[in-house]
Amino acid sequence: MIELSAKFLKIFxxxxxxxxxTGAGLSAESGVPTFRxxxxxxxxFRAEELATVEAFLNNPKLVWEWYLHRRELMxxxxxxxxxxxxxxxxxYFEDFTLITQNVDGLHRAAGSQHLLELHxxxxxxxxxxxxxxxxxxxxxxxxxxxxxxxxxxIRPDVVWFGELxxxxxxxxxxxxxxxxxxxxxxxxxxxxxxxAAMPLTANRKGAYLVEIxxxxxPLTEFADYSLLGKSGEILPEIIKRLPK
Numbered sequence: 001m002i003e004l005s006a007k008f009l010k011i012f013x014x015x016x017x018x019x020x021x022t023g024a025g026l027s028a029e030s031g032v033p034t035f036r037x038x039x040x041x042x043x044x045f046r047a048e049e050l051a052t053v054e055a056f057l058n059n060p061k062l063v064w065e066w067y068l069h070r071r072e073l074m075x076x077x078x079x080x081x082x083x084x085x086x087x088x089x090x091x092y093f094e095d096f097t098l099i100t101q102n103v104d105g106l107h108r109a110a111g112s113q114h115l116l117e118l119h120x121x122x123x124x125x126x127x128x129x130x131x132x133x134x135x136x137x138x139x140x141x142x143x144x145x146x147x148x149x150x151x152x153x154i155r156p157d158v159v160w161f162g163e164l165x166x167x168x169x170x171x172x173x174x175x176x177x178x179x180x181x182x183x184x185x186x187x188x189x190x191x192x193x194x195x196a197a198m199p200l201t202a203n204r205k206g207a208y209l210v211e212i213x214x215x216x217x218p219l220t221e222f223a224d225y226s227l228l229g230k231s232g233e234i235l236p237e238i239i240k241r242l243p244k
Contacts, residue, residue: 023188121212
């Protein structure tokens with residue numbers, strides 16, 4: 001049994017608007033690999049050498065082989081108790097927004113609906129030129145990635161190094177942070193901006209800020225309530241305290 005403060009439980013039970021930011025720590029509890037492999041072909045590369053527009057333009061087949069390998073690994077991973085707890089939390093509040101830095105799709109697999117994916121989703125594809133979604137098969141037998149109807153090359157729908165986050169998604173995330181009564185920062189290092197600014201924005205606007213992480217972060221000193229431990233253990237305990 002995890003002890004939770006009376007003040008937090010009171011705010012949690014009466015909040016009208018809740019926003020949650022999640023990071024790699026939550027997915028790590030599901031066994032999501034970091035893709036900085038130590039075996040085989042991919043040990044020769046760093047993510048920064050493959051996850052760029054330049055790498056894709058220079059060798060699209062190599063980049064696609066890496067992403068197809070990543071997808072194969074991702075297919076072996078399932079949501080954990082933390083993902084399911086957040087999906088359950090969403091059902092309770094009038095205004096709930098889940099903001100994630102993860103590209104693994106585990107929140108959606110767990111049932112979350114009001115979801116903003118800051119870095120895209122590794123299971124989706126889009127056109128490099130026009131940005132239109134592509135739902136066809138990725139076949140590399142020709143040595144080239146498939147083409148969009150506009151003639152552009154199809155790429156994974158994730159944010160690569162050197163690219164800006166999608167403007168609309170970032171705007172909606174900050175709007176959710178600004179109107180939140182209660183903001184959770186879960187499993188994130190609080191080092192990568194602009195995501196790291198979202199909890200602080202919420203706090204400045206009057207939200208009660210809760211951090212759940214394995215260890216202290218730069219955000220800890222600003223949090224109203226800090227819970228150290230696994231999010232897959234803490235979040236389900238929080239859900240149990242929701243008023244029936």
